[in-house]
Amino acid sequence: MxxxxxxxxxxxxxxxxxxxxEAVKDVSFDIASGETFCVVGESGSGKSxxxxxxxxxxxxxxxxxxxxxxxxxxxxGPLDIAAADGDTMRDVRGDEIGMIFQEPMTSxxxxxxIERQLTDxxxxxxxxxxxxxxxxxxxxxxxxRIPEPEQxxxxxxxxxxxxxxxxxxxxxxxxxxxxMLIADEPTTALDVTIQAEILxxxxxxxxxxxxxxxxxTHDMAVVAQIADRVVVMYRGEVVEEGPVDQIFSDxxxxxxxxxxxxxxxxGEMRGKPAPEPLRLVGDTSEPKPLLPKEDPxxxxxxxxxxxxxxxxGGPMRRHVANVHAVEDVSFTLNKGETLSLVGESGCGKSSxxxxxxxxxxxxxxxxxxxxxxxxxxxxxDLRRLRRQMQMIFQDPFASLNPYMRLAAQVAEPLKNFGLxxxxxxxxxxxxxFDRVELSRDYMRRFxxxxxxxQRQRIAIARALAVSPxxxxxxxxxxxxxxxxxxxxxxxxxxxxxxxxxxxxxxxHDMAVVERVSHHLAVMYLGRIVEIGPRAAIxxxxxxxxxxxxxxxxxxxxxxxxxxxxxxxxxxxxxxxxPLTFTPDPSQYEExxxxxxxxxxx
Amino acid sequence: MAYxxxxxxxxxxxxxxxxxxxxxxxxxxxxxxxxxxxGTQSNPEALAGLRETLGLNDPLLVxxxxxxxxxxxxxxxxxxxxxxxxxxxxxxxxxxxxLIVVMSMAIALIAAIPLGVWAAVHRxxxxxxxxxxxxxxxxxxxDFFWGIMLILLFxxxxxxxxxxxxxxxxxxxxxxxxxxxxxxxxxxxxxxxHLTRMTRATMIGILGQEFIRVARAKGLTEREVVWGYGLRxxxxxxxxxxxxxxxxxxxxxxxxxxxxxFTGMGWLTYQALLNRDIPLIQSTVFVIAAVVMLTNFFVDxxxxxxxxxxxxx
Numbered sequence: 001m002x003x004x005x006x007x008x009x010x011x012x013x014x015x016x017x018x019x020x021x022e023a024v025k026d027v028s029f030d031i032a033s034g035e036t037f038c039v040v041g042e043s044g045s046g047k048s049x050x051x052x053x054x055x056x057x058x059x060x061x062x063x064x065x066x067x068x069x070x071x072x073x074x075x076x077g078p079l080d081i082a083a084a085d086g087d088t089m090r091d092v093r094g095d096e097i098g099m100i101f102q103e104p105m106t107s108x109x110x111x112x113x114i115e116r117q118l119t120d121x122x123x124x125x126x127x128x129x130x131x132x133x134x135x136x137x138x139x140x141x142x143x144x145r146i147p148e149p150e151q152x153x154x155x156x157x158x159x160x161x162x163x164x165x166x167x168x169x170x171x172x173x174x175x176x177x178x179x180m181l182i183a184d185e186p187t188t189a190l191d192v193t194i195q196a197e198i199l200x201x202x203x204x205x206x207x208x209x210x211x212x213x214x215x216x217t218h219d220m221a222v223v224a225q226i227a228d229r230v231v232v233m234y235r236g237e238v239v240e241e242g243p244v245d246q247i248f249s250d251x252x253x254x255x256x257x258x259x260x261x262x263x264x265x266x267g268e269m270r271g272k273p274a275p276e277p278l279r280l281v282g283d284t285s286e287p288k289p290l291l292p293k294e295d296p297x298x299x300x301x302x303x304x305x306x307x308x309x310x311x312x313g314g315p316m317r318r319h320v321a322n323v324h325a326v327e328d329v330s331f332t333l334n335k336g337e338t339l340s341l342v343g344e345s346g347c348g349k350s351s352x353x354x355x356x357x358x359x360x361x362x363x364x365x366x367x368x369x370x371x372x373x374x375x376x377x378x379x380x381d382l383r384r385l386r387r388q389m390q391m392i393f394q395d396p397f398a399s400l401n402p403y404m405r406l407a408a409q410v411a412e413p414l415k416n417f418g419l420x421x422x423x424x425x426x427x428x429x430x431x432x433f434d435r436v437e438l439s440r441d442y443m444r445r446f447x448x449x450x451x452x453x454q455r456q457r458i459a460i461a462r463a464l465a466v467s468p469x470x471x472x473x474x475x476x477x478x479x480x481x482x483x484x485x486x487x488x489x490x491x492x493x494x495x496x497x498x499x500x501x502x503x504x505x506x507x508h509d510m511a512v513v514e515r516v517s518h519h520l521a522v523m524y525l526g527r528i529v530e531i532g533p534r535a536a537i538x539x540x541x542x543x544x545x546x547x548x549x550x551x552x553x554x555x556x557x558x559x560x561x562x563x564x565x566x567x568x569x570x571x572x573x574x575x576x577x578p579l580t581f582t583p584d585p586s587q588y589e590e591x592x593x594x595x596x597x598x599x600x601x
Numbered sequence: 602m603a604y605x606x607x608x609x610x611x612x613x614x615x616x617x618x619x620x621x622x623x624x625x626x627x628x629x630x631x632x633x634x635x636x637x638x639x640g641t642q643s644n645p646e647a648l649a650g651l652r653e654t655l656g657l658n659d660p661l662l663v664x665x666x667x668x669x670x671x672x673x674x675x676x677x678x679x680x681x682x683x684x685x686x687x688x689x690x691x692x693x694x695x696x697x698x699x700l701i702v703v704m705s706m707a708i709a710l711i712a713a714i715p716l717g718v719w720a721a722v723h724r725x726x727x728x729x730x731x732x733x734x735x736x737x738x739x740x741x742x743x744d745f746f747w748g749i750m751l752i753l754l755f756x757x758x759x760x761x762x763x764x765x766x767x768x769x770x771x772x773x774x775x776x777x778x779x780x781x782x783x784x785x786x787x788x789x790x791x792x793x794x795h796l797t798r799m800t801r802a803t804m805i806g807i808l809g810q811e812f813i814r815v816a817r818a819k820g821l822t823e824r825e826v827v828w829g830y831g832l833r834x835x836x837x838x839x840x841x842x843x844x845x846x847x848x849x850x851x852x853x854x855x856x857x858x859x860x861x862x863f864t865g866m867g868w869l870t871y872q873a874l875l876n877r878d879i880p881l882i883q884s885t886v887f888v889i890a891a892v893v894m895l896t897n898f899f900v901d902x903x904x905x906x907x908x909x910x911x912x913x914x
Contacts, residue, residue, distance in 0.1 A: 055817075055818055057814060057817055057818065060814070060817065090820045090821075090822060091820065092820070093817065093818055093819065093820035094818060094819035094820035094821075095820055098818070099815075099818040100815075101811050101814060101815060101818075102811070103811045106810050106811040106812060107811045107812055107815050108812055108815070109812045109815075109816070109830050109833075109834065110812075110834065110908070110909070110910055111833050111834055111907065111908055111909060112830075112833075120816070120819050120821060121819045121820060124819065124820050124821060124822075125820060156909040156910070158909070158910050169815065172815065172819065173818070175819075
């Protein structure tokens with residue numbers, strides 16, 4: 001295979017003087033036409049910086065190519081991108097190499113029409129404008145399979161869904177038929193069904209055009225779905241390179257092995273009776289399954305929980321409609337067990353968690369925690385009840401106070417409930433640091449001195465401080481790198497085994513959910529569409545939406561890939577209804593006494 | 602369209618509230634129009650007679666109705682100081698003040714937008730610190746200081762421009778611009794500093810967005826990226842802030858017009874307040890408030906033309 005791009009001993013730095021950071025060190029690899037070359041690594045691995053260097057966009061972010069050659073092999077002879085001038089680079093960008101980015105919601109200019117943004121490249125590189133450019137734009141929209149492409153041309157980005165926007169961004173990158181497409185985490189911000197569609201789309205475009213694809217991701221399951229060859233990066237260096245099958249079946253580098261061990265793979269819990277910690281590299285003991293008690297005792301009973309958010313409109317900001325965020329949801333969570341709420345963005349899983357804690361006021365329903373009704377509780381009782389249930393949030397950067405020392409943040413709930421003071425308080429806080437396996441040295445530090453995983457440990461310690469019975473973990477590991485995610489998941493399972501905690505685990509990640517759950521509830525448009533024991537749902541899904549979700553999840557196994565035509569998911573309808581709308585109650589069909597599926601009306 | 606209608610209704614509502622407030626405040630002030638006309642040493646019976654003729658003994662609601670009815674039909678009453686009809690008097694002064702307000706806004710925007718963009722593009726380098734320092738000096742010093750400096754430099758030392766007086770643009774357009782230039786510049790400098798900082802901050806936010814990277818990845822020139830993709834997104838918030846500054850400008854003209862002996866609304870308001878000319882105070886306050894409201898309404902319409910997201914929501 002002839003290479004399109006050869007990277008040779010690339011070195012990129014940020015900053016200057018004593019503060020210089022070497023983001024990419026001595027990185028070399030080739031990318032050939034017609035192949036999908038995946039660059040995989042965790043945050044700080046230098047994978048994005050490498051791709052931005054190829055476009056010479058790294059300079060706009062303050063980076064500097066210090067050393068190395070970036071050869072673009074053209075018909076007219078090789079071009080060293082590292083040494084090319086501004087005009088040459090502008091010819092390369094968008095014409096020979098196209099690039100797409102992570103955030104479809106912000107990748108398009110909000111004040112220009114889709115047509116204008118699609119035809120920019122044609123105007124600059126091909127001198128095409130007017131009707132000819134419009135025809136080509138329409139062709140591109142059809143190529144990326146956007147529904148009703150003719151209407152889209154005159155629309156603005158905010159009128160399109162996230163999935164459609166990412167298709168438009170891909171069409172923009174494809175406008176001049178580039179010889180290589182660089183995709184920097186293009187599906188990370190998307191829901192799993194849309195991710196599956198976008199991956200299949202990129203695969204098809206590659207096949208049809210013969211272009212090379214450089215695909216940057218942190219997600220090993222996505223790598224398995226799309227890569228031909230893989231390079232694994234760690235802290236700015238290449239640790240391993242090889243064909244995708246070899247990377248997954250016979251990894252050589254210790255880091256690759258550790259990374260693969262940390263990835264939960266959908267289906268690997270098949271036949272296991274209960275959740276069990278991931279077996280990480282270096283663990284010698286056999287992971288202990290979290291077997292449920294013989295006669296489980298319910299801790300949390302949610303009945304017909306319904307939460308609407310008002311939609312205001314008109315000059316007087318009148319209440320004109322409702323967002324039906326949570327619609328007639330019922331479930332029971334037993335002591336010492338984990339129930340997961342899964343679903344895509346907007347399905348109501350977070351609103352459900354918040355409604356239970358009454359961080360948002362539910363519209364109706366009952367929530368019983370340990371024989372006490374949460375929704376009827378007055379202010380004082382609610383405070384007492386909240387001691388029993390604590391929450392861990394998704395963003396470990398936003399959920400800690402940047403001006404408070406870590407020890408003070410962990411101590412705050414203890415002081416708040418008057419549970420400890422003086423030396424007793426200090427001792428309790430120190431013990432909590434030990435409990436979440438964080439060195440006591442950190443007690444006097446501030447949040448910005450910690451990594452994401454360490455911050456999430458602090459958030460867990462803070463939740464544990466008041467010895468709650470229930471922890472609601474809302475996407476608690478979603479923002480973490482995979483190796484850190486594995487450690488935090490194992491910590492949570494260990495705490496469950498030791499303290500008998502119950503978790504309401506809210507997540508969009510099916511593989512993680514399969515790993516940690518005793519029971520599972522799949523949510524769609526505010527309702528639970530299927531609920532039951534983990535094994536029943538994963539091995540015998542009955543509701544069409546559960547099946548679609550399972551079909552969409554990428555599997556960290558290159559032998560199980562998906563095709564574009566198998567996917568074709570239906571878009572999710574709006575949860576906004578007029579005030580007069582009366583929804584049907586949720587009625588379930590029993591597959592077994594514990595496995596229930598929503599009746600389709 | 603629904604948005605425009607909503608905004609327009611809220612403008613009308615606000616104008617109504619303003620009219621009520623100005624009417625109420627001037628009625629709460631000690632002393633009344635009859636006393637102002639006849640003087641404090643006047644005959645109590647004559648005073649009572651005048652009060653009756655002027656309708657000052659009617660209920661407040663009736664008095665308000667009469668006043669607002671007059672305002673709507675163009676009869677704004679008589680000024681006590683100037684002894685002439687308020688309507689034509691204000692109309693002439695509004696032209697004068699609009700001239701310096703529009704010119705100072707234009708001066709401020711023409712300078713602030715390129716400066717702010719320039720600072721944002723060269724963020725954290727010498728260009729940025731230079732423009733930030735200059736802007737800080739501009740914001741810190743009051744308008745009348747700039748006014749005095751400008752008079753000393755351009756009128757006294759160089760003799761390029763007149764230091765005082767107002768010429769109506771209908772009589773002599775160039776002369777009007779020349780006379781209005783120094784007061785406009787004095788007002789515009791502080792405003793320019795403020796808007797430069799605003800443009801810089803907004804542009805820095807916009808230039809960090811992903812669509813800017815996408816624009817570069819398409820192969821667009823930096824000029825298109827910054828001025829096309831970037832500024833087009835930053836201009837809305839900048840214009841909104843500029844619109845809100847119109848109110849501040851009408852406050853500042855009271856000092857600046859006195860300094861330049863420029864007979865506009867600021868000067869008129871000052872005279873009205875000084876002489877307790879209650880009908881004139883009511884009218885000037887109401888007109889200034891109305892102008893500020895309407896300008897902001899038009900800025901909102903402009904924003905709507907720029908940003909399609911507002912057009913639809």
